[in-house]
Amino acid sequence: MTKNRFAAIAAIAASLAACAPAEPVAKAPPAPSAAPSAAPDARFAVTDAADYDPFSVNTLPADPPTARIAYGTASERQYGELRVPSGKGPFPLAVLYHGGCWAGMGGTANLGPLASFLAKNGVATWTPSYREIGSDGGWPNTFADWAQGLMHVTRLAKSYPLDLTRITVMGHSAGVTPVMWLPTGAKGDEALAAELPAVQAAVALDGPLRIADFVGIDQAVCGAPVIATMMGGTPAEQPERYAMLDPLVNKPLVKQLLVVDGALPDPDPALIEALRAQGIAVEVIRVAQDQHFNHLVPGTKDFAAIGPALLDIAGGR
Numbered sequence: 540m541t542k543n544r545f546a547a548i549a550a551i552a553a554s555l556a557a558c559a560p561a562e563p564v565a566k567a568p569p570a571p572s573a574a575p576s577a578a579p580d581a582r583f584a585v586t587d588a589a590d591y592d593p594f595s596v597n598t599l600p601a602d603p604p605t606a607r608i609a610y611g612t613a614s615e616r617q618y619g620e621l622r623v624p625s626g627k628g629p630f631p632l633a634v635l636y637h638g639g640c641w642a643g644m645g646g647t648a649n650l651g652p653l654a655s656f657l658a659k660n661g662v663a664t665w666t667p668s669y670r671e672i673g674s675d676g677g678w679p680n681t682f683a684d685w686a687q688g689l690m691h692v693t694r695l696a697k698s699y700p701l702d703l704t705r706i707t708v709m710g711h712s713a714g715v716t717p718v719m720w721l722p723t724g725a726k727g728d729e730a731l732a733a734e735l736p737a738v739q740a741a742v743a744l745d746g747p748l749r750i751a752d753f754v755g756i757d758q759a760v761c762g763a764p765v766i767a768t769m770m771g772g773t774p775a776e777q778p779e780r781y782a783m784l785d786p787l788v789n790k791p792l793v794k795q796l797l798v799v800d801g802a803l804p805d806p807d808p809a810l811i812e813a814l815r816a817q818g819i820a821v822e823v824i825r826v827a828q829d830q831h832f833n834h835l836v837p838g839t840k841d842f843a844a845i846g847p848a849l850l851d852i853a854g855g856r
Contacts, residue, residue, distance in 0.1 A: 704739075
């Protein structure tokens with residue numbers, strides 16, 4: 540999506556939101572016997588009123604990675620950024636997959652502020668880059684990179700204090716696709732076979748939980764029908780591949796799933812309930828419906844809404 544197109548869509552959504560009537564909130568005085576409330580957590584203070592797009596979010600400061608490490612040799616895109624907290628460890632690990640319409644419109648820089656925040660708060664982060672449409676990606680290379688990036692944490696743990704019993708996968712936008720797929724343990728194709736570490740929890744940051752539901756919508760959001768290109772065909776042409784990415788067919792083996800609902804279409808309530816019926820504890824947090832990047836930025840109102848849940852789930856609590 541071009542910057543102008545993104546700005547136009549954001550402006551329309553903002554103007555529609557402004558038409559909604561404000562609801563007055565009555566403030567009742569505290570009960571005389573009420574205990575004093577705890578001081579607000581400064582980590583989630585709202586200090587940033589800006590609105591971010593896929594370009595401006597990349598300009599935000601982030602702590603430099605502890606290490607930038609190649610996890611493969613087939614492409615220069617096969618690298619990851621590791622951030623390890625200060626201290627002895629071992630630390631829980633969050634594996635972060637960036638978005639970008641599956642077509643190179645994002646990158647690891649999108650997640651730098653989030654990864655830095657987690658590392659400052661006791662959660663190690665590994666952010667793999669990967670091949671996408673336009674960089675030798677699509678089926679099966681993009682999927683192989685997603686899997687290989689996760690598999691590489693077993694090597695990282697030999698040199699860094701990572702607790703591989705507490706792995707959470709997090710993805711933003713198109714990065715939700717590997718987040719919903721990798722914890723299933725079922726790769727669906729010999730080219731993607733890999734022994735992956737177990738994942739305890741998943742976080743879907745404003746992205747499609749089931750990729751088939753996004754076919755058609757991708758034209759409006761990404762400017763082109765990118766999903767069929769990435770998948771090597773439409774759902775009718777490649778039903779097995781789309782079934783592999785259907786969490787009701789190929790169940791994610793996680794205990795918890797945090798879904799952040801932002802600017803992209805709302806998650807299907809029936810799908811959420813079906814995931815809960817599978818035994819997954821699913822929490823949905825709704826943030827600003829006209830913003831797709833603010834919840835990645837500590838200090839914003841949207842991040843304040845999800846920050847505590849992020850730390851809880853990533854910390855294995």
